[in-house]
Amino acid sequence: MAKTTGATEKLNYKKTILTGFGFMATSIAWAIYDPYITKILNKFLTDSSVIARWSEKLQGVSFLENFMASQGESTLSAAGKFTLVPLFIGIIMTFDNIFGVIFQPTFGKLSDRCHSRLGKRRPFILIGAPISAILFALIPWMDTLPALMLCIILFVFVMSLWRAPVVALMPDLTPPALRSEGNAVINLMGGLGGGLGMVAGTIITAVYIKLAGIEKLQDEFKTFPYVFLIGAIVMVLGMLVLMLFVKEKDSRLLSAETLRSRDEAAHRAAEKAAKAQEKAARKTQKLSKAERVSLVMMLVSLFFLFCGSNAITTFFALFADEILHMTTAQATMLMLIFAVCSMLSAIPSGALGKRLGRRKTIIIGLAIFLAAFLLFFGVFVGLSGSKGLSMKDYTTLNHAYSELEARVAEENLIIQQKIDIGEAADADLFATAEFADYLGQDQFSEKYAAFEQQLNTEQFDLNRYNTLARDILGLQGTDLGESLGAIEETIGGTVSLLKALIYPVLVLAGAAYMMITVNTLPLVLEIGGIEKVGTFTGYYYTATFSAQIASPIVYGIFRMFSGTYLSLFYYSPIACALALAFILFVRHGEAIPQQILKAAEE
Numbered sequence: 001m002a003k004t005t006g007a008t009e010k011l012n013y014k015k016t017i018l019t020g021f022g023f024m025a026t027s028i029a030w031a032i033y034d035p036y037i038t039k040i041l042n043k044f045l046t047d048s049s050v051i052a053r054w055s056e057k058l059q060g061v062s063f064l065e066n067f068m069a070s071q072g073e074s075t076l077s078a079a080g081k082f083t084l085v086p087l088f089i090g091i092i093m094t095f096d097n098i099f100g101v102i103f104q105p106t107f108g109k110l111s112d113r114c115h116s117r118l119g120k121r122r123p124f125i126l127i128g129a130p131i132s133a134i135l136f137a138l139i140p141w142m143d144t145l146p147a148l149m150l151c152i153i154l155f156v157f158v159m160s161l162w163r164a165p166v167v168a169l170m171p172d173l174t175p176p177a178l179r180s181e182g183n184a185v186i187n188l189m190g191g192l193g194g195g196l197g198m199v200a201g202t203i204i205t206a207v208y209i210k211l212a213g214i215e216k217l218q219d220e221f222k223t224f225p226y227v228f229l230i231g232a233i234v235m236v237l238g239m240l241v242l243m244l245f246v247k248e249k250d251s252r253l254l255s256a257e258t259l260r261s262r263d264e265a266a267h268r269a270a271e272k273a274a275k276a277q278e279k280a281a282r283k284t285q286k287l288s289k290a291e292r293v294s295l296v297m298m299l300v301s302l303f304f305l306f307c308g309s310n311a312i313t314t315f316f317a318l319f320a321d322e323i324l325h326m327t328t329a330q331a332t333m334l335m336l337i338f339a340v341c342s343m344l345s346a347i348p349s350g351a352l353g354k355r356l357g358r359r360k361t362i363i364i365g366l367a368i369f370l371a372a373f374l375l376f377f378g379v380f381v382g383l384s385g386s387k388g389l390s391m392k393d394y395t396t397l398n399h400a401y402s403e404l405e406a407r408v409a410e411e412n413l414i415i416q417q418k419i420d421i422g423e424a425a426d427a428d429l430f431a432t433a434e435f436a437d438y439l440g441q442d443q444f445s446e447k448y449a450a451f452e453q454q455l456n457t458e459q460f461d462l463n464r465y466n467t468l469a470r471d472i473l474g475l476q477g478t479d480l481g482e483s484l485g486a487i488e489e490t491i492g493g494t495v496s497l498l499k500a501l502i503y504p505v506l507v508l509a510g511a512a513y514m515m516i517t518v519n520t521l522p523l524v525l526e527i528g529g530i531e532k533v534g535t536f537t538g539y540y541y542t543a544t545f546s547a548q549i550a551s552p553i554v555y556g557i558f559r560m561f562s563g564t565y566l567s568l569f570y571y572s573p574i575a576c577a578l579a580l581a582f583i584l585f586v587r588h589g590e591a592i593p594q595q596i597l598k599a600a601e602e
Helices: 013-046 049-058 062-070 085-092 095-112 122-141 145-173 176-212 220-245 264-283 289-322 328-344 346-356 358-386 391-420 435-439 446-455 463-471 480-528 530-562 565-583 594-601
Strands: 002-005 008-011
Touching: 008 176, 013 085, 013 122, 013 145, 013 176, 013 220, 049 085, 062 530, 095 122, 095 145, 095 530, 122 145, 122 220, 145 176, 145 480, 145 530, 176 220, 176 328, 176 346, 176 480, 289 328, 289 391, 289 480, 289 530, 289 565, 328 346, 328 480, 346 358, 346 480, 358 391, 358 480, 358 565, 391 463, 391 480, 463 480, 480 530, 530 565
Parallel strands: none
Antiparallel strands: 002 008
């Protein structure tokens, strides 16, 4: 997948893009899988009598309830009862990562040893992609929980069958010196697949509304089969493009003379001898002690890197809600900025890896990643310190402020409802922050009366705002409006600055993240050598998937004891710092210049 012009070798972008259709096929599947499967599971698990019984038995287990809350999971069902549904959804959603850890290294090794007319990797893709597409399209049609679980388990298993081979195909066809550039193109194609998966639901919904002649979609589950069908079609198309336009060499070990032999016994004997010869050759291809150290250090570095990044992607919406006071839709747009910046920096990151070296580029990326985190957290600490607030004090005030915002939003909704039915109501009431005076009015609807009763419960004591303002902010007055104003000024000013700061932080982090990910896989593969690309691709995904299994659990406990999602901005930097520390011990994995390889062959 390279063109040679004189002494300079260049990446064949056309071939690499065609190879990237395979990775695009897997990416669109996962982009649709994560958000839609959670909703489907929620529907089935909520109706499960078994889950309901387990929920009743485990209600009151404080650690379990606190851990679920730290994950952003509601511990109450729509009926107000304790439920384990979100916990089980979280467990089921780790199946793809668990299967990746268990099976991808195995199928990576098997693809290294595959000998067929189609090559090493393409047989796995030819078998795995269509079966995955069929299973994927069937998921929204399952009408019972056992059938749904069977379909999900089979899907994630078959996906693990061909993911390592499809990723290993690019390094197989690309000279070592060009693999960082090649991996950049592959990541770009994966980003396109992921982006298509993200907008598939919006497109299908718009088309469905238009064809059905309705103003608004009432039941989104009606569109799910079509969304999954789009993913399945793209998987098959990606497979067809790869099979038709990307060729591997015949990887069969038998010589032409042996193949022409008409003696079946001799044919079998030759095949047995060839396999024995291959096995003996593989035993001599062991890594040196220094190479093994580099491999282990690189895999540990990857583990910590993905622990840090997975925590951000998993919990960012909850962080944005608590710290930035943003909606889920606004948080999603912020993550889109991160994803777009990552995609735009893919090709430059590959070129930088070729120019500076993979290890140096990864180190630079980690340093920028850390700097982006520390910038955000440093500004926050500076702002809080200037107001004499500790982390604990700020967290306490912020939680109170968030709770008040939620109550005011609910109150405003009731006011609007009163206006809609013709009742008198002061829609600008909360501009004066005189909450208590308004509660003294005599005219209430039945719904508002219930809300007033809720406000007067122990869980929402308005007088505690006076206490917080006095104890934390040193405010001497006892007027509720003054206390609320002081809390709003303290929290609101910090939130406004953090909202503005998060944009450049995500731009820097997105670019830095791609500098890291584009160069890590080629570095790992270079340590293994050309004959073990599939095996080492499996090792790579073992490290990354292990992190994605462990990180939500570890950070959930971390968040449970810290009491705030702001802890993301010291959990993730610690993980990235550990990744940086371990990669400093990596001494292998740089590409050997092609001219040196050619000279050695001569």
